[in-house]
Amino acid sequence: MRLIPIITACLVAALLYAIVIERERLMAFVQSSSPAMSNPDAPAPENDADVTIVATPKATTKPHDGAVAVMARRSVARETDSAVILRGETQALRQVDVLAESSGKVNSPPLRKGAFVDEGDLLCQLDPGTSVISLAEANSRLAEARARIPETKARVPEAEARVEEAKAQLEEAQINANAASKLSQGGFASDTRVANTQAAVRSAEAGVRGAEAGLTAARAGMEGVDAAIQSAEAAVARAQTEIDNLKIHAPFSGLLETDSAELGALLQGGGGGGGAALCATIIQLDPVKLVGFVPEMSVSRVEVGAGARARLIEGGSVEGRVTFLSRSADAVTRTFRVEITVPNPDLAVRAGQTAEIAIAAEGALAHLLPQSALTLDDSGVLGVRTIAADGTALFVPINVLRDTSDGIFVTGLPDTADVIILGQEYVTDGIPVAPSFEEVIQ
Known part of the structure; x- marks a missing residue:
């Protein structure tokens, strides 16, 4: 059996109980058992270097009878940088296959x-084959x-002239027919003459229709030529485009992420049934992007154009500005994508590096407290226990601003609180407390 850890835990629990709950009795026992404390007239030690001066904690108010002993800290709010901290990675500004x-x-x-x-540099050139012949x-x-x-x-x-001629002949035939009919x-005229003039009118009408049909055909022929x-111009454009596509150029300045196509390799164009063949992959790293995801609680504090700093996981830091939110x-994650553009003229930052990003936000007055001071009320609201003016415990809700290695920055408290x-879990609102204050340099 592991008796030593159990015995050690019991001793530590007893020691904490004596320090926190039975502090006054423990101090009285120490004073009564110490010769130096029990005899105020005893001479001081000769070697001052061996003496450590410890400030005696004092309570702000006289404790009530039956007050619970607690450890407290007099905290003063200070201006702090409320930067939004998140983790992300670097990405190329552009990447194209x-x-x-x-x-x-x-x-x-x-x-x-x-x-x-550079932009426009030749990456791959294809054999023209019959493309030049097709263009010719x-x-x-x-x-x-x-x-x-x-x-x-x-x-x-010519067709228009024939139409006019046919119309003139029709008009002449109509005049002759009218004259014959009146005679x-x-x-004064025979029925045979009348019949002949009417036949001449119908013949002239047919001539007009034939001339108009010829005019329509002539105009259709012109449209056919157009x-x-x-069609010929489209064929020329297709042939010229086919020749232009034989030279594949870089769309922008950047680095080749892959080798370009090998000499003699057969590349299949995207116009066929299969997929297009890859000539090369090019990426642009100047500037480079920092991509992270902001939680819902902090997204309102991030603005486009805000300054940002990032510390790369392998060392070094970069600075830039928020360009997208x-x-x-x-x-799934209920987070918002944020992009930061960072100058990278020497291409020292690579794509895919992990970074810790701090986005500048408006500063605020906050208290730096240990995380152990936080507690919850009966409703599950996060806050801390403070000491009211009458010497009783008082719960105050707080908002967490930022977490650091030295503690946690919170808002919602008065400027001085x-x-x-230590001991906040043993008291509730209105319970008298006997505080011992911790000296803290803020």
Whole structure:
């Protein structure tokens, strides 16, 4: 059996009980048993270096009978930096997989990963194959279509003239028919003449319709030439685009994260049924992004444009400004994405490094207290026990501002407050206390 830990725990519990609960009796016992304390007239020790001066804790008010002994601290609020602390990681400002848009074999030497490229630098060049021939053929068809324009345009005026001629013939036939009809009514023309003039009118009407049809055909021919020209121009544009896509350039300045495609490799363009082949992956690290997630309780204290500092996990620190704060929370973690842009001219910061981020926020008056001083009331509200002016315990709700290695910064207390830091769990509101104050330099 492990008796030693059990005995040690019992002794520690008894010692704490004697110090906290039976403090006055313990001090009286020590004074009565110490010769120096029991005899105030005893001479002082000769060696001053061996003497440690300890300030005797004093209570602010005279304790009531039956008061509970507690340890307290007189805390004074001070201006503190209420920075929002979170953990995050570095990310490249931009990262792009540069894909081939045309199919062909690579006929340019590869660039190795880690190389720096400027915007517009050649990454991969493909063999042209029949692309040049296709462009020449498309240009020939375009020239042929444009050559048909004069001939087609000339047909339109000719067709319009025929329409006018047919209309004139129709008008003449109608006049002859009217004259024959009136002469026939007076007995001066035969029925045969009237029939001939009416036939001439119908023939003239047919001529007008035929001329109008010819005009429509001439105009349709012109529209067909325009369509042929547009089709030929589209074929030229496609052929030229195919040739332009044979050279794959860097979309922005950055570092190659992968080797570019090897000489002789066959790249499949994205226009086919399969996926496009990768030429290279390029990332931009100047500037670099710091990405973190702010909890709901702190998101209102973060603003776009606020300064921020980050300490990298392997050492070193960087500074930047908040450039993005999400307006919608993550559905799972209920946190908000925040991005900080940091200058990185020497590319010392890499993508994917863990960082502790501190985002500047408006300062506030806060008390620095040990975490052990915090307690909960019957409703589950977080707060601390303080000593009221009448010497009784009083619960005060607080808000946690920031947690540090030295303690926790809280708000909600008056500028000066006597906070119970030991024994607060043994008292409730209105219970008299006999405090012993801890000397603290703030």
